[in-house]
Amino acid sequence: MKAWWRNLSLHNKLQIPIQLLLLMALLLANVWVEGEFKKKLLEDAEQRAISSATQSFLGLNAMMLNGNISQPQARIIYFKKMAGQDDVNDFYLVRGKPVQDQFGIGLPEEQARDELDRNALISNTVQRQSITKGKPALRVVVPFAAQSDFHGTNCLQCHHVREGAVNGAVSLTISLAREYADLGKVRILLSSGQVLLQISLFFLIGFLIREAIASVVKLEKTMLSIKADGDLNKYAEVESGDEAGHIAQVFNDFLRYIAELKQQLADKVAVLEKYHDRTEEEQRVGSFIMGRMTKMPKQLEAHIQRHMRPVEHLNGDILIAAKSPGGEVHILLADAIGHGLTAAVNVLPLCQTFYDLTDKGFSIGQIATDLNAMVRHFMPTDRFVSAVLVSIHRTARVIEVWNGGIPALLLFNRTGQQLHRWSSANLPLGIVSGDHFSAKLEAFQYQEDCQLCLFSDGLLEASSPRGEIFGESRMLEILGKTEYEGRMQALIAGMEAHLEGLPAHDDISLALVDIGYEVEPISTSQINPAKTVQTNGDWHIAISLGAAELKYLDVVPLVTQIIAKINATREHHSALFMVLSELFNNALDHGVLQLNSALKLEQDGFDKFLELREERLWALQNGRIDIDIRPLEIDHKQAVQIRVADSGSGFDHVTRMSAPLDRPEDIPYGRGIALVKSVVYKLEYSGRGNEVTAIYICA
Structure with a gap:
């Protein structure tokens, strides 16, 4: 019904209610007029009946005066004559009790026949009854009381009763057929008049409505025309000052406003197109730069599987890896706040710093410190970066x-089986200043082939259509039941099945790092140490570090960078870094700090070793390490001599260095010096074992 009404035209919405109201009003008027007419007819009929009854009683009164009333036959004839009048259906006289007492009970026709007769005699009031069954009629029972002057006659002369006593009543029934016939004619006239009036008003009101909404109809046609051809320069005609004219004027003003908006929109679309083209170009360049900066080195591709799923064109996560001069594999996973270009701008600068510091040989602790300083200095306060740095020492079989x-x-x-987990123990990069920043590392020494899994929070928080997150428990279940080689594919498939085709709410980064337990065997150098040694070159590096400098200065990468700038040693700086790093760390750990590597054999021994190293280093009051690096020439070949001396008590180097290189694979220490001996021309301890000299040939 509502839909039908909504779809009606404005003309019909006005015409239908008006016609319905008119119909109801005219029907009510007809009913009222007919009722009043009927009421008047009945009142006239009643008066006519009462008048006839009175006249008939006066006739009986005349018969009483001339003495004929005492003759029953005369009364019967009179009754028949009265009943035979036109429109009289029935007539009889009812003798009251006073008359019966004085003159006798009378004829049977003169007795009260029903309750209506008796009520008239008792109440001395006219009783009336409408008869609707069969032919319509009206019956009246008119009582007559004894009066001293009843139309000029003194009733009390003949009737020995008190004045006002009811002597009798006349029952008269008259036909209403003629009246009802007149009423039917009136009803027909009223109905015909109503129909004619309704039709006339229908056309008259319809005409007035059409005239009233003519402006609205023209406005509609104008709108349809504008819709058809899109021409906003067409305006509605304003023909009046009423509401319709006002609507047309408002519509014209609206068209002008729309035209202005259309022009503004066209201008903004042009600007947006330029912005879109520029953004596309920026994203293309950004993607190219990010792809270059996050490209995995070929030498690590076989060991590191990664899956990146950005929310937008540019990724707010980076997952990169590089190899240090000492052979350690460094991995950085960084996750900036948000996603897209804004997040990518926050993490992209970290790449080059990570690569530079790794290439220079700095530890991941120092790299974390420098990255924190960079983020805090260059990025807004609310744009911190969550990050994890990993260092894999394959030779020592240690993960930091x-x-x-x-x-x-x-x-x-x-x-x-899960061997270890590294939970977040630090705040993200950029939150705290350098004085409060902790670069403490957590280490684990593995004893078998293993696989490291690292991922951003976008993976754990990936939501299914039902709002259920992927979660760590689901990931652990997949990793625990999947074969070693198929875990990456299983994780990706599980994530895609969980999302059910929906996009993730955050960038997702996932990497699996294969870490083999076996390492390449150490081979001894084939260079003959008995050849002639001569000094060569004009450069010389000498550094002496006291206890204060040893606490914070990572000197090996700094010295190695100097060596890398010298023409003769540029291509050998990685090997020289490894040699210098092992000699310096041995001097610091076992010489100055007096640490015993046997501690690593205990349960969680490597963590205990690192904790004890940090405690003794920060508590160090006295101690020194001297580094001396200079060029040599051996049989016309460029060489470098590295000498490291510490202030420690030394060791029995004669016995130790005469031992064979072969040692059990499960011993978690001692492989560094063996590796140095395998790559240098000569390695020699002197003094009390606190001074070591290595010669490396740059060939």
């Missing part, structure tokens, strides 16, 4: 981790 705000890293063996 600094985690600041990234979900826990997980380490599994080939059977799916």
